[in-house]
Amino acid sequence: MLPLIKFILNNKDIATKLPPGMVLLDFVRYHQHLTGTKVGCNEGDCGACTLLVGELKNNEMQYRSLTSCLTPLGNVHGKHVVTIEGLNMEGLNPIQQAMYDESATQCGFCTPGFVVSLAGFCLSGKNASTQNAIAAIDGNICRCTGYKSIERAAAKVAALMQARSSTEPIVFVTENNILPAWFATIKQRLYFLSTELNGQLQPTTAKEWVGGGTDVYVQKHDVMKDASIRFLFDEGGLKGITQQGNRCIIGASATVTDLCESPILQLHFPRLADHMKLVSSTPIRNIATVGGNLINASPIGDLTIFLLALDATLVFRHGEQQREIPLRQLYKGYKTLDKDPKEQLVTISFDLPGAFTLFNFEKVSKRTNLDIASVNTAICLTMADDRIQWARIAAGGVAPIPKLLEQTSAFLGGQVITETTIQEAIAIAQTEISPISDARGTADYKRLLLGQLMKAHFLELFAKAAH
DSSP: OOOOEEEEETTEEEEEOSOTTSBHHHIIIIISOOTTSOOOOSSSSSOTTEEEEEEEETTEEEEEEEETTSOBGGGGTTSEEEOGGGGOBSBOOHHHHHHHHTTOOSSOSSHHHHHHHHHHHHHHOOOOOHHHHHHTTTTOOOSSSOSHHHHHHHHHHHHHHTTOTTSOHHHHHHHTTSSOGGGGGHHHHHHHHHHHOOSOOOOSSOSEEESSOTTHHHHOHHHHHTSOEEEOTTOGGGOOEEEETTEEEEETTOBHHHHHHOHHHHHHOTTHHHHHHTSSOHHHHTTOBHHHHHHTOOTTOHHHHHHHHTTOEEEEEETTEEEEEEGGGTEEETTEESSOTTOEEEEEEEEOOOTTEEEEEEEEESSSSSSOEEEEEEEEEEEETTEEEEEEEEEESSSSSOEEOHHHHHHHTTOBOOHHHHHHHHHHHHHHOOOOOBTTBOHHHHHHHHHHHHHHHHHHHOHHHHO
16 A cells, blocks of 8 residues: 655645655646646756745744655655746736846746746755855756846846845745735645654565665666665664764765765865856755765765765664665676675765865866766875875766775875876876766777866866966
């Protein structure tokens, strides 16, 4: 028997026994007939299917944009889902009006996604800057406008929010008629709904485990619809980012956005925001989990490369038993893991960088953002005076597995940073990799990219020495 999924859709209470593996996009279009949400790429790339999902966190409403083409119904159980229809008011709402005034829509196919993403910005509580408004639509693609008109509309939306000050976002947007007044009722309704629900949708036996769904729903969308699924995204024991001594502990279901917003990581990684901007788009970062990025075993997983350079350790659980393994030992071959199918990734941990530790992440893809890497790489160095004491460098897109460049790392230990040192390190790295030609570039191109990105590491970390 299928479980009963309950959530609020716009201003309507939903209770459905449709398969929890069905994607949210199909539910709103084909079962609720809310066709403003568009079917685009079905891979999370275009943003035409963008929706908002709100949930109670620490007794406050938190709204995130997401790609509904990759989000299973099971992941919105007990939450508030908002489509473009849910933003409609008498006449155009101020976000829609800004798009109209700036001629920011032409064919209109992408427009609902942009409006929903900008509504998410209004509900986010972020500083009301044009830069933040534009960042909120980094997952939305438009083929018609050239974007400048949309950027002007985003600036107008940011201006709408500048008087908010410390007022709670929902209070501000409802009192100022930016979004419908019923948004103010959602917090209490979700609270009552949460008291009705008995945990998450966890079947006793599940053939599939799903976190954010951003990879598995691209790979086998049709299979997942009717699959028996254990939903890990909201599993309490897998969430959170904490610090124990000098060790950072990340729950496997923490999202990329959780990383971006973690005070612990922000303190120890000054360029964290720049690095995380290279990891897909806002709607994907909002649902993509750290554990999923590691376990899908992609040779170009951005977080995998990031964490390899930090010498991360994984904890797996099977029943009452736990097993600890260095991330560098997890990948045995292409998409092959040192992991029992019944084991569950619980946490990822690593030593936080100290005062003399330097870190950098670089990535090149066909598009600057919202794309899979052609080559990505991360470096972590501990310095003693002007000499490298310890080094670890990882690279993706250059081997069948996410590659820790062990020989290159060993060579860098004890070295003074000079142009010759950098060139010698690049030469050693070339002997450790085996890229192939594919849609993201030829093997020779990837070799060139790795060399250039290694130079970029040193230019970022040691600009004067590199010059």
